[in-house]
Amino acid sequence: xxxxxxxxxxxxxxxxxxxxxxxxxxxxxxxxxxxxxxxxxxxxxxxxxxxxxxxxxxxxxxxxxxxxxxxxxxxxxxxxxxxxxxxxxxxxxxxxxxxxxxxxxxxxxxxxxxxxxxxxxxxxxxxxxxxxxxxxxxxxxxxxxxxxxxxxxxxxxxxxxxxxxxxxxxxxxxxxxxxxxxxxxxxxxxxxxxxxxxxxxxxxxxxxxxxxxxxxxxxxxxxxxxxxxxxxxxxxxxxxxxxxxxxxxxxxxxxxxxxxxxxxxxxxxxxxxxxxxxxxxxxxxxx
Amino acid sequence: xxxxxxxxxxxxxxxxxxxxxxxxxxxxxxxxxxxxxxxxxxxxxxxxxxxxxxxxxxxxxxxxxxxxxxxxxxxxxxxxxxxxxxxxxxxxxxxxxxxxxxxxxxxxxxxxxxxxxxxxxxxxxxxxxxxxxxxxxxxxxxxxxxxxxxxxxxxxxxxxxxxxxxxxxxxxxxxxxxxxxxxxxxxxxxxxxxxxxxxxxxxxxxxxxxxxxxxxxxxxxxxxxxxxxxxxxxxxxxxxxxxxxxxxxxxxxxxxxxxxxxxxxxxxxxxxxxxxxxxxxxxxxxxxxxxxxxxxxxxxxxxxxxxxxxxxxxxxxxxx
Amino acid sequence: xxxxxxxxxxxxxxxxxxxxxxxxxxxxxxxxxxxxxxxxxxxxxxxxxxxxxxxxxxxxxxxxxxxxxxxxxxxxxxxxxxxxxxxxxxxxxxxxxxxxxxxxxxxxxxxxxxxxxxxxxxxxxxxxxxxxxxxxxxxxxxxxxxxxxxxxxxxxxxxxxxxxxxxxxxxxxxxxxxxxxxxxxxxxxxxxxxxxxxxxxxxxxxxxxxxxxxxxxxxxxxxxxxxxxxxxxxxxxxxxxxxxxxxxxx
Numbered sequence: 101x102x103x104x105x106x107x108x109x110x111x112x113x114x115x116x117x118x119x120x121x122x123x124x125x126x127x128x129x130x131x132x133x134x135x136x137x138x139x140x141x142x143x144x145x146x147x148x149x150x151x152x153x154x155x156x157x158x159x160x161x162x163x164x165x166x167x168x169x170x171x172x173x174x175x176x177x178x179x180x181x182x183x184x185x186x187x188x189x190x191x192x193x194x195x196x197x198x199x200x201x202x203x204x205x206x207x208x209x210x211x212x213x214x215x216x217x218x219x220x221x222x223x224x225x226x227x228x229x230x231x232x233x234x235x236x237x238x239x240x241x242x243x244x245x246x247x248x249x250x251x252x253x254x255x256x257x258x259x260x261x262x263x264x265x266x267x268x269x270x271x272x273x274x275x276x277x278x279x280x281x282x283x284x285x286x287x288x289x290x291x292x293x294x295x296x297x298x299x300x301x302x303x304x305x306x307x308x309x310x311x312x313x314x315x316x317x318x319x320x321x322x323x324x325x326x327x328x329x330x331x332x333x334x335x336x337x338x339x340x341x342x343x344x345x346x347x348x349x350x351x352x353x354x355x356x357x358x359x360x361x362x363x364x365x366x367x368x369x370x371x372x373x374x375x376x377x378x379x380x381x382x383x384x385x386x387x
Numbered sequence: 388x389x390x391x392x393x394x395x396x397x398x399x400x401x402x403x404x405x406x407x408x409x410x411x412x413x414x415x416x417x418x419x420x421x422x423x424x425x426x427x428x429x430x431x432x433x434x435x436x437x438x439x440x441x442x443x444x445x446x447x448x449x450x451x452x453x454x455x456x457x458x459x460x461x462x463x464x465x466x467x468x469x470x471x472x473x474x475x476x477x478x479x480x481x482x483x484x485x486x487x488x489x490x491x492x493x494x495x496x497x498x499x500x501x502x503x504x505x506x507x508x509x510x511x512x513x514x515x516x517x518x519x520x521x522x523x524x525x526x527x528x529x530x531x532x533x534x535x536x537x538x539x540x541x542x543x544x545x546x547x548x549x550x551x552x553x554x555x556x557x558x559x560x561x562x563x564x565x566x567x568x569x570x571x572x573x574x575x576x577x578x579x580x581x582x583x584x585x586x587x588x589x590x591x592x593x594x595x596x597x598x599x600x601x602x603x604x605x606x607x608x609x610x611x612x613x614x615x616x617x618x619x620x621x622x623x624x625x626x627x628x629x630x631x632x633x634x635x636x637x638x639x640x641x642x643x644x645x646x647x648x649x650x651x652x653x654x655x656x657x658x659x660x661x662x663x664x665x666x667x668x669x670x671x672x673x674x675x676x677x678x679x680x681x682x683x684x685x686x687x688x689x690x691x692x693x694x695x696x697x698x699x700x701x702x703x704x705x706x707x
Numbered sequence: 708x709x710x711x712x713x714x715x716x717x718x719x720x721x722x723x724x725x726x727x728x729x730x731x732x733x734x735x736x737x738x739x740x741x742x743x744x745x746x747x748x749x750x751x752x753x754x755x756x757x758x759x760x761x762x763x764x765x766x767x768x769x770x771x772x773x774x775x776x777x778x779x780x781x782x783x784x785x786x787x788x789x790x791x792x793x794x795x796x797x798x799x800x801x802x803x804x805x806x807x808x809x810x811x812x813x814x815x816x817x818x819x820x821x822x823x824x825x826x827x828x829x830x831x832x833x834x835x836x837x838x839x840x841x842x843x844x845x846x847x848x849x850x851x852x853x854x855x856x857x858x859x860x861x862x863x864x865x866x867x868x869x870x871x872x873x874x875x876x877x878x879x880x881x882x883x884x885x886x887x888x889x890x891x892x893x894x895x896x897x898x899x900x901x902x903x904x905x906x907x908x909x910x911x912x913x914x915x916x917x918x919x920x921x922x923x924x925x926x927x928x929x930x931x932x933x934x935x936x937x938x939x940x941x942x943x944x945x946x947x948x949x950x951x952x953x954x955x956x957x
Contacts, residue, residue, distance in 0.1 A: 135496055186685055192495045193440050197636060198684040200629065204677030211670030315670070319625050323507070326500060365511050368504045375501055376491045566811050569820075573808045576797035576841075583757065583791070585783035585812035585860055 102234045107356040108349055113241040115348020116248035117303050121321065122328035122340035123252055124299030130335040131272040131292040134184055135192070137199035140321030141206035142297050146172045146304025147313050148214055154221045154308070161221050161305045162243060169302040176297020177290045184293065185286065203318065210315040221308040240309035251302055252341055255295070259337070268292050272335075300325075327371045333381030342383060406545045414541040420654040421548040422609060427634040427646025428555040429602035434632060435640030436559075436568065437595040438575025440495075443484070443502030444603050444631045446509040447477040449623040451604025452611040453519050456527055459535065461518075466536035470608035477604035478597045480505075485596040489589050494578070503625060510623035524618035527611060536612040544613055551609060552647070555602055560643055562598070571595055572641070603631070633676055637683050639690025648692045653679070710735040710864055710895050711756070711787075716765030717919075718751055725751040727919040728765070733864070738886075738896045740910030740927075742903075744940055748919040749899045750792055753866050756897075757789040758782040769864070783812060786863035790870055792899075794849035796841035796856075803828065803837040805852055809859030824859055831855040831885060847878045851885075858889060865889065867898040871905045879905055907931075915939065 121143065128136050136142075146168040153159040153167060179202060187195050228239035259265035271278040271288045279285055307313075324347070332343020347367055354366030374381060406414055426448070434440050454473035458464040464472075484505045488498050513519050520526075531539040538544055562568045570591045573581040582588050611617055621627065638649020656679065657672040664671055687694045711733040718726040726748040733739050741749050754760040756767050758779040767774045769787055777785075797805050806824035807817070814820050828834045831851045836844070844852060850870055857865060867886070871879050883905055890896055900906040906913065906927070913930045915923040917939040923930055930936055 183681065183685070190684075190688070194684050194688060196440070196496060196499060198681055201677045201680030201684065204629070204680065205674050206677075208670035208674035208677065212674065316626070323503065323625070330497075330500065359515065362511055362515060365508060368508050368511075371504050372487065372501065375493060375497055375504075376487055379491075379493070379497055564817065566815055566817065566820075569804070569808055569811055569817070572800065572804075573797055576799060577795050579759070579779075580791065580795040580797070581808065582779040583759070583783060583789055584809045584856060585780050585788075586808070587778075587780045589778075 103356060104353065106235055107352045109235050109237070110241070111349030111352030112345055113238070113245040113348070114352065115345035116245035116252075117306050117344070118324060118328050118348050119341045119344025120248040120251055120303040120306070121300050121325045122332060122344045123255060123337060124296035124303070125325045125329050126296075126332075126335060126337055126340040127255075127268075127299070128293055128296035129329070130337070131268060132180075132184065132188060132289055133192075134188070134195050134293075135199065135326075136293075136296065137196055137322060138179070138203035138206055138318075139296075139300055139325050140323070141203045141210070141318035142172050142175060143300040143304040143307075143321050144210060144313060144315060144318040145175065145206060146301035147308050147311075147317075148210060148219070149301075150305040150308045151219050151221055154223075160223060161308045162247060165247065165302050165305040168305045169298040172301025172304070173294040173298035175301075177294035179297075180290050180293035181286075185289070188289075203322065207315050207318050210318075214315065216314055216316075218312040218314050220312040223309050226309055238310070244306040244309070247306055248303065251299070255299065256337065258295075264291065268295075324367070327367050330371055330379075330381055331367075331374050333383040336381065336383045339381050339383030343381070346382075402549060406542050411541060414545055416654055416658060418541065418544050418548045418613070420650045421545075421552045422606065422613075423630070423634050423654070424647045424650035425548065425552045425555050425609075426603060426606045426631045427638070427650055428552070428559050428643070429599050429606060430632050431635045431640055431642075431646050432559055432562065432571075432602070433595045433599035435635055435642070435645065436563065436575065437571040437592055438641075439592060439595070440499050440632070441502040441599075442499050442625065442628045442632065443504075443506035444599075445623050445625070445627040446480060446484075446502075446506040447600040447603040448607040448610070448627065448631070449506075449509055449513060449617075449619070450477045450480055451607030452617055452622055453513065453525065453607075454604075455536075455608040456525055456611045456617060457518060460525075460527070465534050466608050466612055467534070470536075470605050473608060474601040474604040477600040480509075481596040481600035482593060485593045489592050503628070506623060506625065506628055510619045513619035513623055519619070520617070522619075524616055527615040527617070529615055536608070548609065551606065556643055556647070558598075558602070563643070567591060567594065575641070633680060635690075637679055637691060639692035639694075642690070642692055645690050645692045649690070652691065708735045709733070710737075710770060711897070712766075712768040713752075713756060714766045714768070716752070716755055716762045716767065718748075718755055718760060719763050724919050726755065726762075726916075729916070729919075729921045730765075731914055731921065731924060733895065733897055735863075735895050736890075736893070738890055738898070738909050738911050740906040740913040741897060741899045741916060742901070742906055742913060742930075743916035746918075747916040747939075749916050750868055751919075752916070753789055753868055753899065757787060757866055783860060783862075786861075787866065788857040788860050788862040788864070789866035790853045790857050790868055792868040792872070794846075794853040796844060796849055796852050798840070798842040800841055801838045802833055802841065802844070802848075802852055802855075805841055806855050806859045809856040812860040820859075823861075827855050827859045830888070831858070832881070846873050847875075850874065850882070854882075854885070858894075862894060864895045864897065867896065867900075869899055869901060871900055871902040874902075883909060 125136055125139050128134055149168045149171055150161045150164050153164045154161055183198060187198055225239050229236050230239065259269055267283055267288055268291065271283060271285060328343040328347045329340055331347060333339025350366050350370060351363045355363040430444050451470060451473035454476055455466040455469035458469035458472060459466050484501065488501045493501055514522055529537060531537050570586045573586055574588050574591060578588050634649035634653055635646040637652060639645025653676060656675050660672045660675055683690065709732050714730050716726055716729050729752060743749055755762045758774060758777050769785060774782060803824055806827055807820045810820035810823035813823065828837055831854060833851055833855055836848060854870060871882055874882065879902060886896060886909060910927055912925065913927055914921060915930060915936050922935050922939060923933045
């Protein structure tokens, strides 16, 4: 019993980061209807930046979040301004191929810059744990979960309470309407993409303390984000959040019930089910 | 008639004579080009003509290569026969995925994701099946014997890969001229309108998927007996699916010359980056593929070949 | 002889009743007009009749056969073809190729299909645009292509959805003639239209749909005087005891 409880807790902790990643992806899709195939690769660049800051300047990844989030924000905004704007009205397939190209570029420039060896940030507290009853909590993962939650909350408040956030939501709901009331759509899109990317950059920093990564981790992370967003509900921020936790838990339980290296199969099977029977996702509304 | 066949015959003659005159690394290059062009043609049937983008063709490739290899290793079956067993299994897999996808109305991004999920599931399963060698992979002993699909020297491989490419191109050409071809293209352009005009869209998409999967699987066997090593993370990976589809997309999906041109282009680019920037090129050529993909999507959305053909048509029109 | 029987068909989308217990019959050789204000459910009815949507209740019988569970291509194979309200040409194909797709419903070989297509293009006046790409067509040509594609399948029953919308009076007159020609060849026609001139001159009978319900059926002269119809289009003030007036241009 404790084993399953432990698995659920671990899953939830990891799920927090998945939620953050998925929030970014969902925001981008919700506002621009663009599927960011380069999501995971942007995250990996965030991870490399975090790693570099740690190894050369000794900056703790939880502190370098600000830097990585901003850096990846800029990257995302740049990609949006330079490339995505041109294909906003193109068929979906074209958008996917474009972002796939960006993903290939990001993954392989990382490969050229950093080499193929796995990297990992070894903080002093990397192995610390604490106990709550019979359940052991991994310190880095718990910290990650806390920060991810805080960021998700911050994003939510931003979108709900600030003018800029409202503009973004308006543009997501009704692009033409937003244009009609004078919204600078280009600015909104760039901002949204940037924030989405920033989320994933922050997520990268948050994962480095416990996830070894290589340039090719990007594609796997992209898939994980897609899984979460589809399962939770495309375009629904709450869905992304809940989906992240759900996927985290199902992966964790999968690792316990099956072989650890097969844990992703649980998520993929879940994905297939959702695609077939409820393609709008658990919390998604109409497309 | 001669005007149309003439250039083709000339190219054919050159290709037949060529391998005897070029160094080994050029032979390698051409084999690789033909082989990827072949896979591109197979993908093209589903992705270009029928308009159903698949990012999971590595699954069929894997099924083909592993089936032929396992049957050869454990039953001593010649890969020339085993590859058809692989093709049959690939067809079954494609019908399974296709039924799930098409019957439930998955289109565009959702269908792409389904294909990715299917391929990933295959990869994860393969990593855990001992008979497939699991994580260590499957080594194929090199014993040159044409019956075992293994040849001494590169030249036989050259002709086999060229033969595969010619056959696939012929098949795609025949399909494109047939009722099936017209229907596939209609489905691509507007699936609902096609339904209304009597096209059984489910049936034709499934057919295209089956043919595409079968051909891809056969190509997998060639790979197995050219590289002599199969590993799920190479053979069944998303990266590999991208490799398969990028050539027809760049060259021009929905055309016969597209995958061939795309394959030549990418191979040349890869070779260029390898020779110019020897040292840290792990990744440069693929990064350039990414750039090429971006450029094509932004400026040449129909692919290099259709755009070029359009230019030439306009030029000759203006000159008249 | 009854070709199409629609019995008690209803279709709902969430809380919206698009079509509610609509019943009518269509005889072979007739031209039946279907009119009604925007949003009345006419296109939805077409979707149900042609197999694109399954009805929530009711039955559609074509040539004596219940169409339940049949997909649109099956319905087309039985001789019922529909056009779409917003013309949907195959954009990257030529006009000829577009029509060939329709013709392949009847034959298996390209060459035969091309022959049929060329004949249909001549009939619909598109012969000189045979090699033009679908995306380059003007609106009237797109409408004619839509019709040509449907005709190429060799239909017995043609469902036309607002095929006159957006056309000039000259083009409308031309299309009316074309439909008459097609009808003379033995095709039964059910047409949704807003262009009153077209409906009145073509239809032998007219059905009127409003808010998903059939409110009137009869000959054009009767429909025009029907107070409920007038009310549906023009509102209550005109409906009650309104003077019968000739529709403009009739």
